[in-house]
Amino acid sequence: MQNQSHFKAVSQQHILDILHNSEIGLWEWDMQNDINQINERWAAMIGYTVEEISPLTFTRFESLIHPDDLPIIHAALEAKQAVPERLFSCVFRMQHKQGRWVWIKARGDFSQFESGKPVAMAGVHFEVTELMGKIELERVVYQQLDELMAGTRVAFYSYEPTPPYHLNYVSPNLTADFGLSMHSGDINTDWHQRLHPDERDYVIAEFRQFMASKRRTDLIRTFRMRDKNGVYQYIEDHCHKVIENGEVVRVVGSAQNVQEFMDQDRLLKRIADVALGLLYKFVRAPDGTVSFPFANKSIFDIYGVTAEQVAEDASSVFAAIHPDDVQRVAESIEESAQTLLPWDCEYRVIRGDSTMWVHGQSVPELESDGSIAWYGMIMDITEAKHTEQQLREYQFQLERAQEIAKLGHWRANMSSGELFWSDTIFAIFGFDKQDITPSLDLFNSCVHPEDIEAVRESERVAMETGLHNVEHRIIRPDGEIRWVHELADYTQTESNGRYLTGTVRDITETKLLELELRKLSDTDALTQIDNRRSFFLKALPMLNRQNRIQQPISVIMFDIDEFKRVNDLRGHSAGDQVLIKVSAAVRSRLRGMDLFARLGGEEFIVLAESITCEQAVNVAEQLRHLVSQLEIKLDRDNVFKVTASFGVAERLLDESLDDLMIRVDKAMYRAKQTGRNRVAVAD
The missing domain is CATH 3.30.450.20 (PAS domain)
Structure with missing residues (x-):
């Protein structure tokens, strides 16, 4: 709960902006006039614009649903009518404009009443095509939330796997909100007695089926539970069986208020989408005071302070900056504030007896109260900076010698x-x-x-x-x-x-x-191809040459699909083998004049001269097929394959390298969003 106060500082309008710009489809159904108001994301999930699909009546909506899934929706609506307090929730398929089926998870509630009867219903749509169902969707959302921010209002507990299911652990927030603790006894008594009477039998029966099942390891359900003030609250409960040597040794779980979870999750995702490293929101008020309303735990690794310590006063952060760099950093922030252009600065931070080099990047926004907020990241570049300084020093000494x-x-x-x-x-x-x-x-x-x-x-x-x-x-x-x-x-x-x-x-x-050092500074150590730095150094002359000779030039960007899963399941050595073999295979198919580089992680890029977009698409398709056919052999019995998603773009007249890369990156992202292992062309 440590960051809860940070989120409350965000205005309601700001959260609405986040909601409307998120990847969530919004809908509100006027039940009396049979008109469904939707946002662009709702329509885009199935390939339409709002104009193309309007007016959206319930009959029109039903025509888009897979015939096998219509009973699911009808049953969910009937259940909602029968128990108005319960959320409408179901998973079904909708037909995309291109003919394919898209999995959708819908959630909603009555939003307007007249004479005590519901006349409108509002909710959200999530596309869950790749997850194929509610259980996997909820698991991934919880996993993302845990990784991005530990300090939410999620309650945790643990209990014995056999009746009467004695509680071993209950987190303090569950005790504070519901009065439950390890002293409450067991699940069968105090816990289940707090369930809403209308749902108690169903929840208990579902719980017993889960505990008796030999195959099910996870149970996710939504129900109402009475808090310590006697008020029933909807919570989402996730139970997980911990198995050791084939036996269930304990059950762990988490419980959370549904609405608060959704609000915080949207905000966290907006921040986390910026980058990895120290993620933050930095604010300078009109009176000159500065603060970090949000910062993840990496702020301690960089500045030696916690997020709570700088939530209202960031002076301790500036105190950690090297004295020789303080003025330059302050001037760079002032320039960004005056121009509202992105902030980008490299500087030193003093940590005890050592000095750390960091690289900060952020985008400023002017707030309604006159404050300026920067959303961005700060990365530790100490090792790279030392390498750069040592190389420069060595080159100077070499020249003198x-x-x-x-x-x-x-x-x-x-x-x-x-x-x-x-x-x-x-x-x-x-x-x-x-x-x-x-x-x-x-x-x-x-x-x-x-x-x-x-x-x-x-x-x-x-x-x-x-x-x-x-x-x-x-x-x-x-x-x-x-x-x-x-x-x-x-x-x-x-x-x-x-x-x-x-x-x-x-x-x-x-x-x-000297040549080897130069090569090392320009070469990715693992794959032995050009690195990100080398790519940008070599790409600009290629673009300038294109301007002179008026020949086409195209870029191909690709990313290995589900690479994190390879590392998680097979180990980082397996991930390294994937990067080595994929880069070697791709390099063998490219021309000697093509610029091929690893941008970072599992992301690669090819800059090809005298190649049109159509030709680049053909090359990308060949590379995609080549990658999908590679066999990654760890040992005789451990062989697997990977795929990659490609984006292709031909450079427009006088287009900058940054703009070109933004277009091809969006194309690659679209390839991933539409199923992976495919090629997408930039707009």
Whole structure:
């Protein structure tokens, strides 16, 4: 219950906005005039717009229902009429505009009465196609709620699996609301005696059937229970059998007020959809005071404070920011407040004796009272920042070392072609001093063909600046390729011609290390393909080139379906194998010129030049089929397959990379929403 006060701070209008912009279908049935008012999401669940399906009478509604499910709806309505206090609730199929069947869970209640009789009914629709039923839907909703926010008004309990089902544990909030505790005895006595008389026999019979069943492990039901004030309240109760060695050892459960659960769940999902990490709402009031009305538990990992400590005063958060960064962070917040543009800032946080680098991103909104609220996330980027700093420091040291090291010296007459080498240079180039006579022609023949123009350009620059400074490859007589660094002064005399006098150093090991470090910074360590950073660095030049040559360019984004389930059921090593094999298979089917990268987690992207949207769809279909046919073999008896959902988009004229990725991401998300293992084209 620790975050309950945070949610109460949100205005009713704000919650209504959340409701209307959520993935929930809303309906209100005027029973007298037989007209059903619906929102866009209700219609979109079955492929229509509100205009296409209006006016929506009950007869029209029935025509969309699967014939086998009509009795279910009629029975639920009759039950509602018989027991008005009970919620209308049922699961059924509706026909999509494209002809397929969509599973819907409907819940509702009478919303208007005249002369004591109901004249209107209102409720919600949830699409539960993939879950196929009420029990699985409720389980997933509870799981999501538990993961996103522990501090809700959910009560927990545990009891023995055999009669009289003695209570082992009851959470404090269940005691506070209903007066139930471990001292209440058992389920059969005090607990069941609190049930509403109209429902007691049914609930007890259902409970006994569940406990007697050898196959059922979960029971979810809705009923009324008398609280400590004598008022009956609807609660949703979820019982789960804990099985060890094939035997039920205890039963655990949760109970919750239905309406409060739905309100808090919508708000939590809005916040959690932003990203992973420290999820928060940060508010600056008109008087300048700042607070975090909402922050998940990760705020302690970042700033060392709890959500309760900063709910009304965020000064302790700013006190944790590195003194050298405080002003810059404050200025970035002020700029975002003035422009209402997204806030994006990297800064340091002091945690005890250590310093942490974090990256914050959020979107500001102007509140009705003049406050500004930022919804966003903050991520710990300490490891990445240290790697970046170490690489930059190493590169600087490497450059300085190359400038001052003198492993061999030489002098070249650029007019006559004569060349002098010290003994060390013969060893670097792989020659025996007794066998050859140095010359510019010999030197040029040793330079790697791909680098000869760079050497020539440095020589031309030396004539203007007096400094010859170039790194290039040489090919030794035995075929070995080495990297060298030449540093020389250019002089010109009237009598003796033009000269370059300088040093050459074998930098092969350091150069290869530099290239490897550069590769590591641009390569995903697990899949050995480009990482997110490398993708954005390489993608922009490709888009600029497209602007010049006026050729099509398309992007394919895909995400491995139910990847979390693979990790949960088979372990993270299995998940790693999936990522490795999928990326290797996809890379083998792409062209050498295509940019293929892992954006993060199980999400990948392909940027393909000279490819139209239609051609990209064909490629995506081939890749989708390829992925679905892959066999992930952990051992001889553990082989499984995966699928992926694809989004495809062709770049529009002068479209930015960010806008292009937003379009293809929406297409990929649509592919997942419509069944997974398919290709969707961006709008």
